Amino acid sequence: MTEPLLRRLHARGERITVGALPWVAPVYRAMPQVDAVIDFPFRHGGLQWRERRALARQLEGNFDVAYVLPNSLKSALLPFLASIPRRVGYLGEARVGLLTQRLKNPKNKPPMVAFYSALSGEEGLEQDRPELSLPPAQVDEVLRAQGLARGAYVVMAPGAEYGPAKRWPHFGALARQLDRPVVLLGSGKEADLCESIASQAPDRCRNLAGKTSLLEAFALIAGAGGVVSNDSGLMHVAAAFGVPQVALFGSSSPLHTPPLNERAKVVWLKQDPDYAPPLDCAPCFERECPLGHFRCLNDVSPERVRGLL
Template identity: 75%
Template sequence: MIAPQWIGDAVMTEPLLRRLHARGEQLTVGALPWVAPVYRAMPQVKEVIEFPFAHGGLQLRARRALASRISGQFDTAYVLPNSLKSALLPLLAGIPKRIGYLGEARIGLLTHRLKNPAKGNRPPMVAFYSALSGDTAVESDRPELQLPAGEVDEALAGLGLQRGAYYVFAPGAEYGPAKRWPAAHFAGLASKLPLPVVLLGSGKEAALCNDIAAPANGVKQGQCLNFAGKTTLVQALCAIAGARGVVSNDSGLMHVAAAFGVPQVAIFGSSSPLHTPPLNERATVLWLKNDASYQPPLDCAPCFERECPLGHTRCLNDISAERVLSAL
């Protein structure tokens, strides 16, 4: 399988892999290094091949070299991204059956093609990926990730954490500020919690996390630990798996928390939980769009914009720390 390049999308492919494994297929996943650990937390995956590719460009030399190495090893390829370059490797490797959605002039690259639904009619992403299995009835199964308890405890010990003795905040969202609950709100929530808070994110989100940690620690010393950019993805997965609860925006780490079944509050702004919800019975989604008591109604949501076109970002600013605390 050729994996998506985003953590959240990778998590949402797990039900597809579970279906394929259940019918006897042995699964190897080709993934970029920053999503490969997600697939190592899926027991049905036999092997993960980390792609030596970077963002942008066809990088034909690297793809040809990898294709030569894996040639003759596989009979079917499931190509999950919609890009042309993602379908090149299975073709170059001579894999006879290549399954994926139509997109980016891929008619000659795929042997079995599904019509890409229009954006307005696209099903939730789990069902969208699971349809590649060819099953006639595809349900939105809950993605599940699993890590050995010993591995989690060892990683937590290395971070100075104890299972269940902290909360995790994931305040970032790669897409843009219209998906990010304000840092001041996160800080206010952190200062009200009875346990310490671990802040997770990439190095690019270190400053954002510091804007949360500094005021929260000013109220309660040592309340926030800013781990943004200081953990591997494996450590971040373990930190989420061992948390008392998670608060996040609509992001990849939101889907990780859901797949581990951790109690969570997911805050939605410009995007929609109808399309990419956290599939977790222990999740609470806060989205003012579907809150009948919120006035005036958010007729502008979901706009799916990176920044609020109207300049107010009411969809996020008007969700209080007290409301999230109550939900958590």
């Protein structure tokens, strides 16, 4: 979702270095407009002052502007410590003094692509669409290693880092109904979830969760005939590659994080006029269903999703 911002900056002549945590850094190495990527040596949680100060000393004097994408205090701390002259970001977490150019946070949750692209200071943000590409030979090499043919298999991404309220529970039932091979993708933490799905259709499912690099997962998505996912990072990867996809939304909202892909089909019972009783609780943006019924995803049938593939 940050790719359109980087494309805008590149188009106006800015040389781009992206600082990212190691698990997401490969995403930026796949973007041709990015000149360099710095793997941040930070852990989740805490300011880690010593590590940030040490990295700031290495970066000092090398950059003219920093675009601070996350809204956290610690994300704005590094550009400040590195004395980068112009530091652009949204207000939040008492970081007024850390930024030199501050945008107000919208009251309502906007589409995230436009939210990030606004840091460029340009207009026409509603036209922005993320784009990713891999050399065809790289995709073919990964598919050959897995014994797969382009367009002849379906990728399922059943995980969602945020929590259970974003995870559709019927991937296994859908896999049993398909007549194509199914490749299950996700992180190592999602390997057990994917294995439970694969066990429901062992004759056609291949569990690769935690067994691929991020770029290999990209290649498998780029070569797929279709992708079924929750509202997750891999959903946006599928959108950026422009592959046919079905995106399942429950506690979150496609008005906020839609798959920006003309070939995407979104399922969100909140917007279904034929669904009753109406989901007045959605979107709740909770990690687990606060009402305990989980209707927003439980009631999306595998038959419905199969009809969209």
